[in-house]
Amino acid sequence: MTAAVSIRGVTKRFGTDVTAVDNVTLDIVDGEFFSLLGPSGCGKTTMLRMIAGLEFPTEGSIQIFGEELALRPPNKRPVNTVFQSYALFPHMNVEKNVAFGLEMRKVDKAVIKEQVADAIEAVHLKGMEKRKPSQLSGGQQQRVALARALVNRPKVLLLDEPLGALDLKLRQAMQIELKDIQSEVGITFIYVTHDQEEALTMSNRIGVMNFGNLLQVGTPEEIYERPVNRFVADFIGETNFIDGTVADDGRIRIAGGALVYARGDAPAGADVTLTLRPEKIWIHSRGAADLDPERNQLPGKITRRLYYGESIYYEIELEDGTLVDARHENIPSLQRRDVGDEVTITFHRQAAEALVS
């Protein structure tokens, strides 16, 4: 595993009081689809811009395939960017836009022509060469931006929320297409997004950021199943938080006194927060005889029901008053519950993660 991009202790401060990126260390593997995920203002775009050379780090080192270039201007880096607003040159047609990078590098004219034609064909825009960006739809502009970057065969492609401006259907189609293109060209993609679903479906690995800090790096599954803290658990997907304390036997004593099993390595006596995804909770009628003793059991009462079509959300009030959401697939074999039903919820011993609070 070669590191395509190696970021060491990178900090970016704007002025004296704004720290956009705070001491981030990260290795991005050659050929992977890596997403930087976080809410707006978390520093992910600043991080991307530092890799692109559009901002320079205040401290730290950025290497691309072993070459130090933290302070190198953007035109001298083997990376290209797909900008959030596409940033297509409005005074140039599609062909000129795509050829721009090659022309700046003084590539032979015949070669430019051939490679530009190939790139335009690769993004299915053949026949649109002479159009100006303003004559293209959002999706088409997106493709031009992609072709304009990829035609330069960068070692790393940077994408700053490239699908943010597209409507849902188009976005989903482009997600698949982007993924296909990435596996075709084999270039490392660094993808900045605030859309957790997009990050989960497209990435090999995700780095979650907040307030300039890199909180967790892992595969989509690791991020979703084993979040390292409350922010990551909350930002990605939906979850329930239940406060508790680690008991002497390693179980977690939650408010109301019940003891449950959870993953995590907090020492006895530590205050923890359990994170428990709604889809991992099963609902049983109170007193049902067939409960699996290996699953945690908590009594409660249905206080709300939300019908989503493909699923149904139940809000359950536990005995101590804690509210927990549970999601049930809308399949006939699962019994429907009504508000007011006395129930027992169960979840697997490995389903809840105990986060040190």
Added chain:
Amino acid sequence: MTMLDERPSEEANPELERKAERAESWRGFFTALPTYLYLVVFFVLPLIIITVISFAERSRTGKPVLGEWTLDWWIKLGDPLVRSVVFRSVWLAFLNTLLSLLLGYPFAYWIATRKSALMRNFLLVLVLIPFWSNFLVRTYAWRTLLDSNGLVTKVGEMTGLWGKMLFTEPAVFLGLLYGYLPFMVLPLYAAIEHLDWNLVEAARDLYADARKAFIKVTLPLSKPGIIAGSILVFIPSLGAYVTPDLLGGSKTTLLGNYIVTQFKSGRNWPFGAALSVTILAIMMVATIIYFRKGGKTL
């Protein structure tokens, strides 16, 4: 249009729609009417009068004699003296436009790229401050500066670089540059301020160095400002009257003064009219060429 479209239906009432459309267009007409009237009375009509006069004979006092027609005044435009006045005027106006652009662009760029809006507005106010006092007064101030005991002349003599400039072509040029530079800076500022800096970043990302990014992206995208500013400087420079009258000598007669001379001491209204139409034609041609070159960005 098929026959089907024209058949009246229950949903659409074509009669009503047409009425609404007609009302709409009348409303538009009435809104624009005062401007139309103003332009016709104070612009189109005088223009017609001037054009007609330029073909009239003149009386001994210089007044046009309508009814007796001649092409003499138009032929007289070919005189070497007249030609030199026209040439000098166009040349000075062109030079002034060019220098205003060269001085104004970096300045406008600098203002437009200040981060704080307060700073930008402050700098813009500085550009506009000269307008707070009368143009005539300001030109007289230049006269003082450029005269034998003026500051500019003293500095020139001290450094040995120039002498007294008053009543020479450079004085007129300085006066024009001073007078019309703000008209270049303001549209340039507007154009540069509206620039999408992402595009410059995109150019840098695509291997353009700072200079190339400027030439390939910033400059073409600020073209609307360049065109507007150039027109706003070129046209009044070409027709300038006060500046050459106060700062220029007898050898630096420009079109504006020459026309005034025809109406006053020259006692030749028809010739003055012909000159006026000529200057207008030059301005129009120059503007059209400029717009054409600007392409569809305007």
